[in-house]
Amino acid sequence: xxxxxxxxxxxxxxxxxxxxxxxxxxxxxxxxxxxxxxxxxxxxxxxxxxxxxxxxxxxxxxxxxxxxxxxxxxxxxxxxxxxxxxxxxxxxxxxxxxxxxxxxxxxxxxxxxxxxxxxxxxxxxxxxxxxxxxxxxxxxxxxxxxxxxxxxxxxxxxxxxxxxxxxxxx
Numbered sequence: 001x002x003x004x005x006x007x008x009x010x011x012x013x014x015x016x017x018x019x020x021x022x023x024x025x026x027x028x029x030x031x032x033x034x035x036x037x038x039x040x041x042x043x044x045x046x047x048x049x050x051x052x053x054x055x056x057x058x059x060x061x062x063x064x065x066x067x068x069x070x071x072x073x074x075x076x077x078x079x080x081x082x083x084x085x086x087x088x089x090x091x092x093x094x095x096x097x098x099x100x101x102x103x104x105x106x107x108x109x110x111x112x113x114x115x116x117x118x119x120x121x122x123x124x125x126x127x128x129x130x131x132x133x134x135x136x137x138x139x140x141x142x143x144x145x146x147x148x149x150x151x152x153x154x155x156x157x158x159x160x161x162x163x164x165x166x167x168x169x170x
Contacts, residue, residue, distance in 0.1 A: 072099055072160040074153045077131075081166035085140045091149045091164050092133035095126045101153040103134050107168055108143035116142075144170045 009017075073096050080089040091103060102123045105116035118136035126132040134149075149164045 070096075070155070070158070072096065072153050072155055072158045074099070074101070074151065074160050074162045076151075076162050076164050078133075079149060079164035079166050082169035083138050083166060084169055085138050085142050087138050088135060089138050089166070090133060090135045091151065092131065093126075093151055093153070093162060095130050095132055095153050097126055097128050097130045099130075099132075099153050099155060100125045101132055101151050103149055103151045105136065105147070105149045107138075107147040108145060112143045114139070114142055138168060142168050144168050 075094045076091070077094050078090065078092040080087075080091070083089045089105075093101065095101065100123060103121050105118075105121060107114045107116065116136060116139065118139075120134055120136040122134075124132050124134070132151075134151075145168060147166050147168050149166070151162045151164075153160055153162070
């Protein structure tokens, strides 16, 4: 046991010192949490992040206008490839919030072309973040080789299509 030189500290005083230390540590952590929250929620000039308008490249800054009658922006984010018959496949797009899209999946070409009919291939509306996706099962009858999924997105005035090419492997 280590012995300290100097006057002895009474037990009540040691308890008080420990309480002060705990309060200082907890207060420091709480202050750090508050500072982190304020940094996260505000720009350095004090403007709340929610007040900032971000313009998408090539897109409208007013989602209501874009959804109603403006240009329809859509981009392929992901498509499953390669896939095998019996596998699950998916296609994801980035569009303006509120835009409605349909998808058509075709396997093969010419005389061997097969159009998919799966309960996952239904009309969908993009969420508030502008994401939309479909999931389906590749049929056992799907011919090997090139395949495509074509999404058609529209608002009241305009339409655009996005094609995702993928491969059915053996």
